[in-house]
Amino acid sequence: MTEQLKRIEAALDRFVPETDALYKNVTDAMRYSLLNGGKRVRAVLTLAFCTLCGGREEMAMPFACAIEMVHAYSLIHDDLPCMDNDDMRRGKPSNHKVFGESYALLAGDGLLTKAFETALSAEAFRVVGPARAAKAAAVLAECAGERGMVGGQCIDLETENRVVPLETLREKDTGKTANLIMAACMMGCIAAGAEDELVEAAKAYALHIGLAFQIRDDILDVTGSAEELGKNIGIDAQNNRCTYVSLLGLEKAQALVDKYTASALTALDAFSGDTAFLRDFAMQLAARSK
Amino acid sequence: MTEQLKRIEAALDRFVPETDALYKNVTDAMRYSLLNGGKRVRAVLTLAFCTLCGGREEMAMPFACAIEMVHAYSLIHDDLPCMDNDDMRRGKPSNHKVFGESYALLAGDGLLTKAFETALSAEAFRVVGPARAAKAAAVLAECAGERGMVGGQCIDLETENRVVPLETLREKDTGKTANLIMAACMMGCIAAGAEDELVEAAKAYALHIGLAFQIRDDILDVTGSAEELGKNIGIDAQNNRCTYVSLLGLEKAQALVDKYTASALTALDAFSGDTAFLRDFAMQLAARSK
Numbered sequence: 001m002t003e004q005l006k007r008i009e010a011a012l013d014r015f016v017p018e019t020d021a022l023y024k025n026v027t028d029a030m031r032y033s034l035l036n037g038g039k040r041v042r043a044v045l046t047l048a049f050c051t052l053c054g055g056r057e058e059m060a061m062p063f064a065c066a067i068e069m070v071h072a073y074s075l076i077h078d079d080l081p082c083m084d085n086d087d088m089r090r091g092k093p094s095n096h097k098v099f100g101e102s103y104a105l106l107a108g109d110g111l112l113t114k115a116f117e118t119a120l121s122a123e124a125f126r127v128v129g130p131a132r133a134a135k136a137a138a139v140l141a142e143c144a145g146e147r148g149m150v151g152g153q154c155i156d157l158e159t160e161n162r163v164v165p166l167e168t169l170r171e172k173d174t175g176k177t178a179n180l181i182m183a184a185c186m187m188g189c190i191a192a193g194a195e196d197e198l199v200e201a202a203k204a205y206a207l208h209i210g211l212a213f214q215i216r217d218d219i220l221d222v223t224g225s226a227e228e229l230g231k232n233i234g235i236d237a238q239n240n241r242c243t244y245v246s247l248l249g250l251e252k253a254q255a256l257v258d259k260y261t262a263s264a265l266t267a268l269d270a271f272s273g274d275t276a277f278l279r280d281f282a283m284q285l286a287a288r289s290k
Numbered sequence: 291m292t293e294q295l296k297r298i299e300a301a302l303d304r305f306v307p308e309t310d311a312l313y314k315n316v317t318d319a320m321r322y323s324l325l326n327g328g329k330r331v332r333a334v335l336t337l338a339f340c341t342l343c344g345g346r347e348e349m350a351m352p353f354a355c356a357i358e359m360v361h362a363y364s365l366i367h368d369d370l371p372c373m374d375n376d377d378m379r380r381g382k383p384s385n386h387k388v389f390g391e392s393y394a395l396l397a398g399d400g401l402l403t404k405a406f407e408t409a410l411s412a413e414a415f416r417v418v419g420p421a422r423a424a425k426a427a428a429v430l431a432e433c434a435g436e437r438g439m440v441g442g443q444c445i446d447l448e449t450e451n452r453v454v455p456l457e458t459l460r461e462k463d464t465g466k467t468a469n470l471i472m473a474a475c476m477m478g479c480i481a482a483g484a485e486d487e488l489v490e491a492a493k494a495y496a497l498h499i500g501l502a503f504q505i506r507d508d509i510l511d512v513t514g515s516a517e518e519l520g521k522n523i524g525i526d527a528q529n530n531r532c533t534y535v536s537l538l539g540l541e542k543a544q545a546l547v548d549k550y551t552a553s554a555l556t557a558l559d560a561f562s563g564d565t566a567f568l569r570d571f572a573m574q575l576a577a578r579s580k
Contacts, residue, residue, distance in 0.1 A: 023441030151313030
């Protein structure tokens, strides 16, 4: 895995190279948030589904990078003062604390745009052809847009400090969290030229691990250790946030994590290849303590 | 032209429909800035180059809408307090004054994403095929990104309140203004399936009318009538902005407008069809008083 992560980092670096041009500052701001050595969960999923569907890793690399760019942009804009107003991100000052709000806004815009430039790059056209690249980029746009991630952010703003039904919570988390994971998994299949049926199975896997991930997050905010998590706990209760735990209680919330994880594993039955990595991945998410 | 504008407005309305979903607010904010009955200069250019290259208008419509979405997003983000902090846009309150900063940020993000969703939509795939749609969307991403429009915004921030060489001014205006016009014209040719040589000619036309437009803007800030322009004049001098007029004087600045316009007209020689509309368009820009 370490070798694969290195290849992902190298590709990201290649797609957003350093520059001495007059737009150096915005490029630096983009690189600051993109090249931070994260876990690259989404990129790894894109590559895993591509190889599961019989493709080579290099066929999925532009799309793996594109999804990480969309993720990075969403964090930059989410941290801005008019949104969550977060000064820190993964133990480092957030983008606007380093570069200022104007450049952080532009860096987010630049990364979102760069995601599509990358998914539709000469490299993407070379490894999978323009038609397949178009299909993958279309999925990315749908999942990232107002009926996807941006919509989830909107629902989050709408429902702040309100008790909402479980269905609304699910719609918010599907938007905010699951949609990018869905795009990651689906694009891997599309890059490999998989049938629509497999793309749909990857979508189902992703939706369920995405929801399980978010519910587990809510649980850890109550039961987790601040030290292990590397962030403060008890934040949801402090802010009177409506979460799966506040609506269902700890036990039923974990039961829902387990149910969604089971659904994710069932979705993998559609694939004939070796799904061990993706099964482990789902089960580790369900039981994670950090 | 009025009929064509109606078709553009109808298509924009179709691509970002009203909704009662939980993400209604961000959709409303997107529609507020997108469906404002602007002149649709960019969309009209996309359609004009498509028909000039032998395509049908409907082949270029998704791309014409995509470029208007990118334009609308750029204005929303540009008006935000951390950028130009403009309360008004075309005689109406700017997006964040109506919807608040959070929704304005998301509306911009949503429109930028929707531009790619539209250029890679089922409709786009149906009218020109996914390969051609991919090529057009790739041009859009390049022109809108950090080496294009976002880069131009960055250069603008860098050079605020500084006297800069003419070359820097040109690079800023190419980024901020000419790039979207370039994408508009090139995508029209690509939608029609034109040869690369014609796509390049459209790019040259667009670059030169874009630069001429911007210089004419600087001139009108000195010589124009506030009433006719519908905005205050003398703003550049007030803010000590470095412009073509402050660097060259009025006469030489207009000579540059005329030179760029001549270059734009020359670029049209590559096309065998009827270029009368595009010639008139370039000449009207060069002489406009509003």
